[in-house]
Amino acid sequence: MDTKRMFTLSQVARHKSKQDCWIIIHGRVIDVTKFLEEHPGGEEVLIESAGKDATKEFDDIGHSKAAKNFLFNYQIGCLQGCKIQDDDNLFMDSFKESIKAKEMEAFVIKEDPKPKYLTFVEYFVPLLAAALFLYYRYFTGALQL
Numbered sequence: 001m002d003t004k005r006m007f008t009l010s011q012v013a014r015h016k017s018k019q020d021c022w023i024i025i026h027g028r029v030i031d032v033t034k035f036l037e038e039h040p041g042g043e044e045v046l047i048e049s050a051g052k053d054a055t056k057e058f059d060d061i062g063h064s065k066a067a068k069n070f071l072f073n074y075q076i077g078c079l080q081g082c083k084i085q086d087d088d089n090l091f092m093d094s095f096k097e098s099i100k101a102k103e104m105e106a107f108v109i110k111e112d113p114k115p116k117y118l119t120f121v122e123y124f125v126p127l128l129a130a131a132l133f134l135y136y137r138y139f140t141g142a143l144q145l
């Protein structure tokens with residue numbers, strides 16, 4: 001499939017029937033004719049947008065990432081004069097952002113909510129109390145004998 005082919009709006013507008021249905025999404029010209037019956041959202045919505053730019057409608061639905069990547073299978077070209085984001089993935093920006101966020105997370109020094117001395121007191125005090133108790137019992141027991 002030649003995704004570098006350029007189409008004008010009026011060229012795309014000619015393909016607006018169920019037998020020949022093109023739509024534009026994010027500057028990409030998509031031939032959805034073979035996808036009409038498969039579309040989980042129904043063929044009507046695609047036919048309604050046939051020959052037109054359906055970017056807003058597509059985005060408004062909140063399509064999954066899988067759906068977004070699926071779109072590339074049907075791309076036949078680009079809209080003339082449109083700047084296409086990245087080469088192969090129009091959702092690369094959000095992907096890059098999530099990677100960046102993860103990288104930043106690694107640099108954030110997470111503060112321990114508990115001060116170190118509290119951890120020490122937590123374990124040391126009960127141990128000391130137990131040792132003192134045993135010591136006391138040992139001596140009082142020894143004195144009673």
Ligand code: HEM
Pocket residue numbers: 023025030032035039040041042045046049054057058061062063064065066067068070071074
């Ligand atoms: C080639 C373009 C398109 C592809 C590949 C595509 C793909 C999909 C997929 C895979 C789903 C299932 C849900 C998900 O994974 O997000 C879906 C649902 C849906 N799509 Fe599309 N879609 C396209 C274009 C459109 C357009 C242009 C519209 C609206 C005009 C639309 C409206 C819907 C609706 C209403 C649903 C149902 C959402 C739901 O049930 O929650 N789709 N689409």
